Amino acid sequence: MRFVKGHGTENDFVILPDPDGELELSAARVAALCDRRAGIGADGVLRVTRTKLSPEVADQAGEAEWFMDYRNADGGVAEMCGNGTRVFARYLVESGLADEGEFGVATRAGVKRVRLARGGGDVSVDMGAPRVLGESRAVVGGRGYEGVRVDMGNPHLACVIGDPVAGLDLTRQPAFDPEVFPHGVNVELLNAVGPRRVVMRVHERGVGETRSCGTGTVASAVAAARLAGETTGTWEVEVPGGTLTVTLDEHTSHLAGPAVLVASGEILI
Ligand SMILES: N[C@@H](CCC[C@H](N)C(=O)O)C(=O)O
Numbered sequence: 468m469r470f471v472k473g474h475g476t477e478n479d480f481v482i483l484p485d486p487d488g489e490l491e492l493s494a495a496r497v498a499a500l501c502d503r504r505a506g507i508g509a510d511g512v513l514r515v516t517r518t519k520l521s522p523e524v525a526d527q528a529g530e531a532e533w534f535m536d537y538r539n540a541d542g543g544v545a546e547m548c549g550n551g552t553r554v555f556a557r558y559l560v561e562s563g564l565a566d567e568g569e570f571g572v573a574t575r576a577g578v579k580r581v582r583l584a585r586g587g588g589d590v591s592v593d594m595g596a597p598r599v600l601g602e603s604r605a606v607v608g609g610r611g612y613e614g615v616r617v618d619m620g621n622p623h624l625a626c627v628i629g630d631p632v633a634g635l636d637l638t639r640q641p642a643f644d645p646e647v648f649p650h651g652v653n654v655e656l657l658n659a660v661g662p663r664r665v666v667m668r669v670h671e672r673g674v675g676e677t678r679s680c681g682t683g684t685v686a687s688a689v690a691a692a693r694l695a696g697e698t699t700g701t702w703e704v705e706v707p708g709g710t711l712t713v714t715l716d717e718h719t720s721h722l723a724g725p726a727v728l729v730a731s732g733e734i735l736i
Pocket residue numbers: 478539544545546547548549550551621622653671672673674677679680681682683
């Protein structure tokens with residue numbers, strides 16, 4: 468089986484081309500591919516398949532030829548992945564499956580419009596309107612942090628905190644209220660470091676700490692904006708793997724940053 472490896476601000480993915488929808492992708496298979504010692508290593512898998520061949524998203528086929536079937540490193544299915552969408556778009560354009568410019572990508576959270584040029588540069592994606600659902604609490608290293616619940620298609624709890632995020636221990640899943648998040652949650656911890664500039668770390672559901680999370684950066688911008696009494700504007704979100712730009716307007720949100728393909732090969736396991 469062929470694969471391509473790519474990343475967006477070091478949120479990394481194994482890309483599996485499956486144009487005819489023939490691949491049986493079990494959770495165990497995904498976890499084996501994402502294993503950083505016995506496999507290729509990645510935060511998740513992006514299966515590239517035709518929308519019209521995928522019953523769960525076939526209604527999006529008129530707007531998006533290709534479906535990003537995203538799986539977390541533990542093998543679980545997630546609704547949406549912001550960096551994954553950008554890397555997926557990069558793969559489609561560089562492999563000739565889509566033309567540069569703007570086009571739709573089908574996801575479990577609906578069609579996402581992406582914009583990019585062939586050969587490099589930023590990939591931007593219209594992430595849709597973040598839904599603020601209220602507040603909740605995460606506990607990290609015995610300390611509780613209040614945060615904002617943001618639905619980006621997938622669940623987030625974004626906490627603007629006073630402690631420096633650099634000192635946090637994110638080797639374990641932060642504790643959260645399972646009644647509020649029955650399907651788990653991605654937890655972002657952030658410091659406001661300047662006007663519309665934040666530093667963020669994230670513990671992703673189904674993965675662990677990652678070096679970036681696109682949906683998480685949008686949730687973080689929403690949390691920082693609320694604290695500043697703002698609803699629109701452009702935020703720079705520094706993550707361990709780089710910097711992403713998040714723009715919030717009245718109707719939607721945009722995420723922009725680099726998306727890079729680094730290798731391709733044959734899977735032997
Ligand atoms: N890294 C992603 C988010 C991937 C899904 C997440 N772990 C979940 O389970 O919801 C991003 O860039 O958004």
